[in-house]
Amino acid sequence: MATSKESPKRAVVLLSGGLDSATVAACLIRDGFQVTALSIDYGQRHSVELKAAAVIAHEVGVNEHRVMKLDLRAFGGSALTDETLSVPKTKDSTDVVHADIPITYVPARNTIFLSLALGLAEAVGACQIGIGVNALDYSGYPDCRPEFVHKFGELANLATREGVEGRPISLYTPLLNLTKVEILKLAHRLQVPVGKTISCYDPDEHGTPCELCDSCRLRSQAQRELCL
Amino acid sequence: MATSKESPKRAVVLLSGGLDSATVAACLIRDGFQVTALSIDYGQRHSVELKAAAVIAHEVGVNEHRVMKLDLRAFGGSALTDETLSVPKTKDSTDVVHADIPITYVPARNTIFLSLALGLAEAVGACQIGIGVNALDYSGYPDCRPEFVHKFGELANLATREGVEGRPISLYTPLLNLTKVEILKLAHRLQVPVGKTISCYDPDEHGTPCELCDSCRLRSQAQRELCL
Numbered sequence: 001m002a003t004s005k006e007s008p009k010r011a012v013v014l015l016s017g018g019l020d021s022a023t024v025a026a027c028l029i030r031d032g033f034q035v036t037a038l039s040i041d042y043g044q045r046h047s048v049e050l051k052a053a054a055v056i057a058h059e060v061g062v063n064e065h066r067v068m069k070l071d072l073r074a075f076g077g078s079a080l081t082d083e084t085l086s087v088p089k090t091k092d093s094t095d096v097v098h099a100d101i102p103i104t105y106v107p108a109r110n111t112i113f114l115s116l117a118l119g120l121a122e123a124v125g126a127c128q129i130g131i132g133v134n135a136l137d138y139s140g141y142p143d144c145r146p147e148f149v150h151k152f153g154e155l156a157n158l159a160t161r162e163g164v165e166g167r168p169i170s171l172y173t174p175l176l177n178l179t180k181v182e183i184l185k186l187a188h189r190l191q192v193p194v195g196k197t198i199s200c201y202d203p204d205e206h207g208t209p210c211e212l213c214d215s216c217r218l219r220s221q222a223q224r225e226l227c228l
Numbered sequence: 229m230a231t232s233k234e235s236p237k238r239a240v241v242l243l244s245g246g247l248d249s250a251t252v253a254a255c256l257i258r259d260g261f262q263v264t265a266l267s268i269d270y271g272q273r274h275s276v277e278l279k280a281a282a283v284i285a286h287e288v289g290v291n292e293h294r295v296m297k298l299d300l301r302a303f304g305g306s307a308l309t310d311e312t313l314s315v316p317k318t319k320d321s322t323d324v325v326h327a328d329i330p331i332t333y334v335p336a337r338n339t340i341f342l343s344l345a346l347g348l349a350e351a352v353g354a355c356q357i358g359i360g361v362n363a364l365d366y367s368g369y370p371d372c373r374p375e376f377v378h379k380f381g382e383l384a385n386l387a388t389r390e391g392v393e394g395r396p397i398s399l400y401t402p403l404l405n406l407t408k409v410e411i412l413k414l415a416h417r418l419q420v421p422v423g424k425t426i427s428c429y430d431p432d433e434h435g436t437p438c439e440l441c442d443s444c445r446l447r448s449q450a451q452r453e454l455c456l
Contacts, residue, residue, distance in 0.1 A: 070298050075351035107350035108343055111387045115336055115343040122335035123303035148386040155383050158376040159339045 008034040011172060012121045013130035014113050015039050015057060015065070017049030019197040019219065020132030020175055022056045023183055026190035027174045028130050035062040036124050038117055042106075043073035048207040052198040059193045068116060075107055110143035114152050114171075121169050122160050128172040129156070136179050149173055180222035236262040239400060240349045241358035242341050243267050243285060243293070245277030247425040247447065248360030248403055250284045251411055254418035255402045256358050263290040264352050266345055270334075271301035276435040280426040287421045296344060303335055338371035342380050342399075349397050350388050356400040357384075364407050377401055408450035 013025045015037040028035050039053040050067065057065035110133065117129045133144045142148065153171045157163030175183050187194050199219050200209035209216050239261040241253045256263050267281040278295065285293035338361065345357045361372045370376065381399045385391030403411050415422050427447045428437035437444050 066302065068299070068302060071296070072347065074294065074296060075347050106347075107389070108347035108387055111383065112340070112343040112347055115340040119300065119303050119334075119336035119340055142389060142392045143387045145386070148383070151379070151383045151386050155339065155376070155379045158373070158379050159336055159371045161335070161370060164370045 008032075009128075010034045010036070010124055010126040011128040011130055012036050012038055012117045012124065012126045013062070013172075014117050014132070015053045015062075016132070017052035017056060017197065018132070018199045018215075019187060019192075019194060020134060020183060020199075021053075021130075022060060022132075022192045022194075022197045023187040023190065024130040024132045024172070024174060025056070025062055026060045026187070026192045028128070028172065029061055030190060033128065035064075035130075036120065036126065037062040037065045038120055039065065039067045040113055040116065041067055041069045042109075043071045048203055048205065049198045052196060052207065055196050056193060059196070060190075066120070070112070070116070072106060072109070072112070108143070110141070110148070111152070114156075118156055118160065118169065122162060126169070127162075127167065128170055130172040130174075132175055133173055134175045134180075134183065135177060146176060149176065180218055181225045184222050184226050236260075237356075238262045238264070238352055238354040239356040239358055240264050240266055240345045240352065240354045241290070241400075242345050242360070243281045243290075244360070245280035245284060245425060246360070246427040246443075247415060247420075247422060248362060248411060248427075249281075249358075250288060250360075250420045250422075250425045251415040251418065252358040252360045252400070252402060253284070253290055254288045254415070254420045256356070256400065257289055258418060261356065263292075263358075264348065264354065265290040265293045266348055267293065267295045268341055268344065269295055269297045270337075271299045276431055276433065277426045280424060280435065283424050284421060287424070288418075294348070298340070298344070300334060300337070300340070336371070338369070338376070339380070342384075346384055346388065346397065350390060354397070355390075355395065356398055358400040358402075360403055361401055362403045362408075362411065363405060374404060377404065408446055409453045412450050412454050 009032060011028045011033040013021065013028055013035055015021045015025055016039065025035060025037060037057045039050055041047070041050055054065060114129065114131060121129050133149060135144060135146050149171055156169045160169060162169050178186065184194070198207050198209065199215045201213040201215050202210045211220065237260060239256045241249065241256055241263055243249045243253055243265040244267065253263060253265060265285045267278055269275065269278055282293060342357065342359060349357050361377060363372060363374050377399055384397045388397060390397050406414065426435050426437065427443045429441040429443050430438045439448065
């Protein structure tokens, strides 16, 4: 007698090549999802992270890795896409969390990336969209806050065929309330190839991190705490 | 004595080359906005509409017209981007409004386009985003409904620097509750070059409409009613 087989649960994950999104991908795989990773080639000055994304996609074991080209340099206004602006760097070891929105903020980036992931989720029949947003040790971006994530989830189900037909697409944000130290611990537990992830906003062409930007400092701070 | 001059109100409008978005652009100009038009080259089979968008941008008098490339064909699943799927056509003159979501629906298209417009609005300092959604004579797309528009407006102000800093970005949807006949009347009143707009989902390479797809039928129906 043939046994009935449930169709696999599918998810899309936004994979940047950094530590956080790599950890989210590994969480989805741990939770039994078939995963399509989506990386966006948006003209970032740290495009070496796209190479890291391909390596990580393979090593954590996603089913498919897609790269979409979208030139956000056309908008300007961010140090992450505009070569004429400098990524802020300091050796100051004080807390990295900002009161203001920093110049590395890319206008509406997470909204744009989540929208693309939503389109892909509809197309491949995924019920979850993974994103490595993190509300504690973050750099002051408005589109990393829990209220933003929650609102996008509401929008997703008004925007899509799935939502209208009662098959909701949810956001999957396992890092939202973790500290960077907790994320690092989780990554190690899930055997994420942490050494191959690139978090730096301004690495050299070999992927060597600058160690001075916000993202490097957040990561180093956490690594030091973990080893204390 | 120098008189103080208010800085101009800025808006972004999503300009497809069709009748509806051309009319929204004209409404924004009537209302005194400096307008940046944004067209998306998303791999649509009716790419001749991008040429129409450039003509319309010029004729209605926007300040700037930007075209962004984003290949949504990678997602598949829609007759508007997939050459292997047929655009449904009929000579049936009955009502075009569908109960189901038709195959011309592009996954998450309006969410993606509005997100891009939101990024551009932040970059150019615009406080309004114009989009030609229309809830009455529409083709059954989930992302044309008032509740979707309303939710995106809420999201916009959680997602952006402007929202956080108390300078909200709003959606501008003057056609939302108009019939197609009312839109045509408005377009004529605002001297939109209606004959140069392309609404057809599957025109030939010269832009000649098929007259049989949902979009053509909606427009013809309205034109007939207007002339009765």
